[in-house]
Amino acid sequence: MASLFRKPIGTLGGVGPKKQQLFEKLGILSVGDLLRFYPRAYEDWSAPCKIADVPENTVRCIKARVETAHKPFVARTGTILLKIDVTDGDDFMTVTFFNQRYLFDKLKDGGEFLFYGTVKDTGIGYEMLSPAVSDITAAEIHPVYPQTAGLTTRQIEAAVRQAVKLLPEKTNDPIPQEILDEYNICSLDFAIRRIHFPEKMEDALKSRERLAFEEMLVLQLGMARLKGSTKKEKATLKITEDHTEEFFDLLPFEPTNAQKRAVSQCIDDMMNKSYPMNRLIQGDVGSGKTAVAAAVCYSAVKNGMQCAFMAPTEILATQHYQSLSTLLADSGISIELLTGSVTPAKKRVVYEALENGDIDIIIGTHALISEKVVFKALGLVITDEQHRFGVAQRSALISKGDSPHIMVMSATPIPRTLALMIFGDLELSVLDEMPPGRQKVDTYFIDGAKRTRAYRFLKKHIENGNQCYIVCPLVEQNLSELQSAEEYISKLKQTPLGEYNLALLHGKMKPKEKEAVMSDFVSGKTDILVSTTVIEVGVNVPNATIMMIENAERFGLSQLHQLRGRVGRGKDKSYCILVSDNCSDSTIERLGIMCKTNNGFEIADADLKMRGPGDFFGSRQHGLPELKIDDMSGMDILEQTQDAAKKILSSDPDLTQPGHGGLKFETERLFEKAGGEQLQ
Ligand code: ADP
Numbered sequence: 149m150a151s152l153f154r155k156p157i158g159t160l161g162g163v164g165p166k167k168q169q170l171f172e173k174l175g176i177l178s179v180g181d182l183l184r185f186y187p188r189a190y191e192d193w194s195a196p197c198k199i200a201d202v203p204e205n206t207v208r209c210i211k212a213r214v215e216t217a218h219k220p221f222v223a224r225t226g227t228i229l230l231k232i233d234v235t236d237g238d239d240f241m242t243v244t245f246f247n248q249r250y251l252f253d254k255l256k257d258g259g260e261f262l263f264y265g266t267v268k269d270t271g272i273g274y275e276m277l278s279p280a281v282s283d284i285t286a287a288e289i290h291p292v293y294p295q296t297a298g299l300t301t302r303q304i305e306a307a308v309r310q311a312v313k314l315l316p317e318k319t320n321d322p323i324p325q326e327i328l329d330e331y332n333i334c335s336l337d338f339a340i341r342r343i344h345f346p347e348k349m350e351d352a353l354k355s356r357e358r359l360a361f362e363e364m365l366v367l368q369l370g371m372a373r374l375k376g377s378t379k380k381e382k383a384t385l386k387i388t389e390d391h392t393e394e395f396f397d398l399l400p401f402e403p404t405n406a407q408k409r410a411v412s413q414c415i416d417d418m419m420n421k422s423y424p425m426n427r428l429i430q431g432d433v434g435s436g437k438t439a440v441a442a443a444v445c446y447s448a449v450k451n452g453m454q455c456a457f458m459a460p461t462e463i464l465a466t467q468h469y470q471s472l473s474t475l476l477a478d479s480g481i482s483i484e485l486l487t488g489s490v491t492p493a494k495k496r497v498v499y500e501a502l503e504n505g506d507i508d509i510i511i512g513t514h515a516l517i518s519e520k521v522v523f524k525a526l527g528l529v530i531t532d533e534q535h536r537f538g539v540a541q542r543s544a545l546i547s548k549g550d551s552p553h554i555m556v557m558s559a560t561p562i563p564r565t566l567a568l569m570i571f572g573d574l575e576l577s578v579l580d581e582m583p584p585g586r587q588k589v590d591t592y593f594i595d596g597a598k599r600t601r602a603y604r605f606l607k608k609h610i611e612n613g614n615q616c617y618i619v620c621p622l623v624e625q626n627l628s629e630l631q632s633a634e635e636y637i638s639k640l641k642q643t644p645l646g647e648y649n650l651a652l653l654h655g656k657m658k659p660k661e662k663e664a665v666m667s668d669f670v671s672g673k674t675d676i677l678v679s680t681t682v683i684e685v686g687v688n689v690p691n692a693t694i695m696m697i698e699n700a701e702r703f704g705l706s707q708l709h710q711l712r713g714r715v716g717r718g719k720d721k722s723y724c725i726l727v728s729d730n731c732s733d734s735t736i737e738r739l740g741i742m743c744k745t746n747n748g749f750e751i752a753d754a755d756l757k758m759r760g761p762g763d764f765f766g767s768r769q770h771g772l773p774e775l776k777i778d779d780m781s782g783m784d785i786l787e788q789t790q791d792a793a794k795k796i797l798s799s800d801p802d803l804t805q806p807g808h809g810g811l812k813f814e815t816e817r818l819f820e821k822a823g824g825e826q827l828q
């Protein structure tokens with residue numbers, strides 16, 4: 149198949165210079181590219197059904213004979229109408245076409261055709277509006293391709309038909325046979341033909357799975373080769389004795405299975421691998437990542453290591469400090485906090501104690517990177533909310549140890565496919581289970597007309613001693629209708645909620661001001677915090693029970709989920725109110741998902757599907773290749789391909805063995821397209 153990537157698309161029949169340009173717009177330069185341009189859906193024309201059997205609002209293929217083709221006529225609107233009465237032998241149906249006069253010459257009385265569309269029962273008979281029509285020989289499953297203006301899916305299909313014919317008798321498979329067998333996936337030969345022209349819908353599914361597997365595997369191999377160097381350094385500090393059980397006995401609760409699994413994966417990394425741990429702990433808000441970090445720190449400290457835990461803000465660092473201090477209260481482990489606002493005198497004491505090894509765990513902000521911070525034996529570096537740190541900051545902290553173990557915690561549920569793209573060099577532990585008794589945050593979607601009622605609801609909660617957040621998309625008012633936080637708070641003062649303590653928080657405030665506003669909210673002085681999305685990250689105020697979000701349509705689903713995660717953290721029932729006057733289908737669908745589920749991973753997947761990976765994280769800025777099949781939900785291929793990639797690279801790190809030539813080719817092709825770093 150490799151040679152087809154050198155055969156220009158213009159060599160196919162019917163693809164002249166003009167069409168060639170259109171194909172190029174779709175990223176298709178060669179016949180090989182075309183074969184790797186997969187359908188986004190299918191039209192099943194393979195099993196025509198009876199007129200009366202078509203379920204409402206579903207598209208089906210019907211095989212019918214033309215009874216009467218009425219002469220086309222021009223309607224008052226100028227549209228040319230063509231009406232044809234057809235029958236499937238049992239029922240009659242009127243088929244209407246708009247501005248397709250030429251069909252009159254084709255659809256002759258007595259002729260039999262396939263009509264693909266929806267059937268409507270009008271009460272006086274069946275009706276089908278502007279279906280696709282084909283000869284009865286076309287009774288197959290047809291691919292539907294992403295289109296570009298000027299190039300229809302049928303034209304692409306015709307080109308693909310020719311391309312498939314150019315495939316060799318048996319396409320060489322880049323994936324070695326043992327791997328195909330082990331993961332029970334079909335051959336490339338089958339997949340590349342059947343993804344375009346499946347005989348049965350199962351074929352299409354199997355092919356998609358296979359091609360997704362291949363893409364993921366190729367991506368993993370490419371990433372591993374790019375970042376392979378990190379694995380080559382030796383871990384100097386290791387865990388020789390696992391103290392996890394001891395730590396779990398100290399906990400006031402029973403850890404979830406997901407927590408246990410994540411901890412044991414970390415311990416295994418730090419105990420049995422020759423290179424340092426490099427692991428991402430992904431867990432939705434409230435899944436208990438802190439306890440996992442504490443457990444790992446516990447064993448690390450008991451094995452003579454110091455741990456550093458870096459958080460992006462002072463509030464978060466302080467909260468982590470408090471939680472870890474509580475969790476490790478009876479453990480004899482010494483924990484300190486180091487942030488910008490610690491007094492110089494205190495800092496000096498901390499610096500000295502760190503260097504002596506008197507402090508076991510240091511928690512802090514960027515202050516940890518200061519040159520003055522020197523460790524005696526830094527063995528474990530933990531960073532929270534890592535996407536907020538520059539790589540430079542992380543490595544500055546890491547360089548304070550001698551190849552320390554690294555643990556990254558992310559509270560942003562990222563679809564697995566993206567996590568892999570962004571954190572490709574990290575092993576992954578997912579906390580996919582919530583601690584028991586966690587309450588669901590009830591979520592409602594209202595329009596602006598119900599705002600007054602919503603305020604009454606807020607009032608009730610505040611009277612009850614709880615606190616609320618109101619989030620607006622902008623800081624200052626501009627000409628648009630978006631609710632700005634500043635304007636909003638002044639309007640709010642005129643409502644019955646005006647009598648409470650209101651505070652404003654936004655990103656344009658100085659860090660000190662922000663911290664002051666936040667700490668008033670944390671301490672309960674403020675009843676309602678009107679804010680922009682700056683509160684998004686990790687703040688824990690268990691007493692807050694309502695999250696009201698204005699112009700909810702402006703936010704990504706994952707962002708809404710993060711915001712919602714600020715409530716439902718305490719004992720009181722919590723609510724999220726999404727306010728939007730936008731009634732487009734996509735808004736209704738998106739906000740509907742928020743009302744339906746509290747599962748961050750489900751939401752992230754839906755978000756990814758609706759917005760596409762490019763949009764989701766701006767994948768371009770990560771310089772990562774785009775995946776053609778990004779819809780891999782429900783498949784475990786991330787883990788499978790991770791496994792498979794490991795196996796392949798352990799015996800052949802540079803993919804030089806003859807059996808790995810195809811994978812090497814595909815890896816290079818993928819990264820070349822991304823325009824990213826070159827693989828050697
Ligand atoms: P996050 O993953 O968002 O960082 P935290 O670690 O802050 O979550 O945990 C949220 C809350 O849940 C904390 O109050 C913590 O003590 C509690 N918690 C964690 N694990 C469990 C568990 N297994 N059972 C009960 N409560 C737990």
Ligand code: MG
Nearest residue numbers: 437438559686
């Ligand atoms: Mg947390």
